[in-house]
Amino acid sequence: MKCLRLALSACVFLLAMLVPLALAAQTNCDGGNGPLRSAPPQAISVPDLVQKFAGQEEVFKDARNHYAYTQDVTVQTLDGDTVSGEFRETTDVLYDDQGKRVEKVTYAPQNTLKGISITKEDYDDFRNRLPFVLTTQDLGQYSISYVGQQHVDEIDTYVFDIAPKKVDKDGGPRFFQGRIWVDNRDFQIVKTCGKNVPDIHKKDSENLTPKFVTYREQIDGQYWFPTYTRADDDLQFKSGPVHIREIVKYTNYKRFGVKTRIIYNGQPIKGGGSEPK
DSSP states (O other): OOOOGGGHHHHHHHHHHHHHHHTTSOOOTTTTBOOOBOOOOSSSOHHHHHHHHHHHHHHHHHHHTTEEEEEEEEEEEEETTEEEEEEEEEEEEEEOTTOOEEEEEEEOOOOOOSSOOOOHHHHHIIIIISSOOOOGGGGGGEEEEEEEEEEETTEEEEEEEEEESOOOTTTOOOEEEEEEEEETTTOSEEEEEEEEEOOEEOSSOEEOOOOEEEEEEEETTTEEEEEEEEEEEEEEETTEEEEEEEEEEEEEEEEOOSOOOOEETTEEOTTOOOOOO
């Protein structure tokens, strides 16, 4: 499968169409990847590269807070190859007249999941951690290792492995652990694969997360926004494994129509205004 740099939406659409045919497989980090080359970055040191893309991620994070979008979540439990239960929820993320962020659930059939329930932490994952962002402010919390360079759906990327420096296994905040792919022109994350840690195993409760892969798509010609996440994993509960599948789609991105500017390092970002179109 090949996708043009500015038409990654076609690739994500094809992935969404093909997933029902490939759901028997576990979460695959290598889909769409070319050979991994260990070559160092050119004309920039690794520490400077990390600072550069973390700065761009800060711009991306602020920009996404000025966009309305639709979030569609599907979680399934499986018994062998048979779907035994399902959770579905479609939410419009909007803004009211005062610019306050509002979430409106537009579709939520009865939850029929077997053996698991959706927790507050899961909802936080759908909103904030599956669309993983690594800003300058976050760098101190992570160990970051440069891996090399790789084509991802015809996009040239730098590849990094990251892991939190410290996690609280008694129920502290979750962190991402895995691999990220950073566009070598726009210096934003275009793909993420890994899981949120830690898994919590307590005497009276357990809270586990699956391995997932998230793809981003370029919106308005400048921001790489998350558009598609999928997971297919066995969660290892004390009572036994539970096979789950997740698909999360982020669609219909529309810039919120209030006059505002996106500022980074004291300077307005070109094209970062959100005036009505």
